[in-house]
Amino acid sequence: QKEVEQNSGPLSVPEGAIASLNCTYSDRGSQSFFWYRQYSGKSPELIMSIYSNGDKEDGRFTAQLNKASQYVSLLIRDSQPSDSATYLCAVRSSNTGKLIFGQGTTLQVKP
């Protein structure tokens, strides 16, 4: 089992729709979770961080965390073509403090 798992996609949604990106992790002791966006050829950009169970909203983005299910998700409302990118889920290891990345989900928002 991979430490952080994501569906590689591509996930294709029409412009204006809600995009839902999912991530599961194996380290039950992890307390810090992050979503990064990476455009092709560029480095990752932090979108959201979440530390507590429940939802955290920031503009069009909502991160959801369920530690019991070891599941974290990212919702993008009113998706725009500019949201088309690879979204990386990252979990901070409870043992080492290092960030462990999932393989990323490619999102395509079609006009």
Add this chain to the structure above:
Amino acid sequence: GAVVSQHPSWVICKSGTSVKIECRSLDFQATTMFWYRQFPKQSLMLMATSNEGSKATYEQGVEKDKFLINHASLTLSTLTVTSAHPEDSSFYICSAREKGTYGGYTFGSGTRLTVV
């Protein structure tokens, strides 16, 4: 917000030569910096953890003699790829977290290395 500057953004070098990549935290102090490598269509793979004033910690399978890391100050870490070969061609990215904080890591803009 926190800014991490990475240079150069791209470099082409001949096989057998060495290349140095710099990573600077511009407006914060970073006790720890991380170096990642990313091959096309793959996720980020942690290469090593760079600690200010001490030796870097390398991940399993990463050759410490080939990838030399120096973290001489709280704002600068360097990665030197020694005796580069075409298989070292990749996207190298550093990241840092502000000392004393528990937030997300900020990434540099990355360095595209091509070894010919």
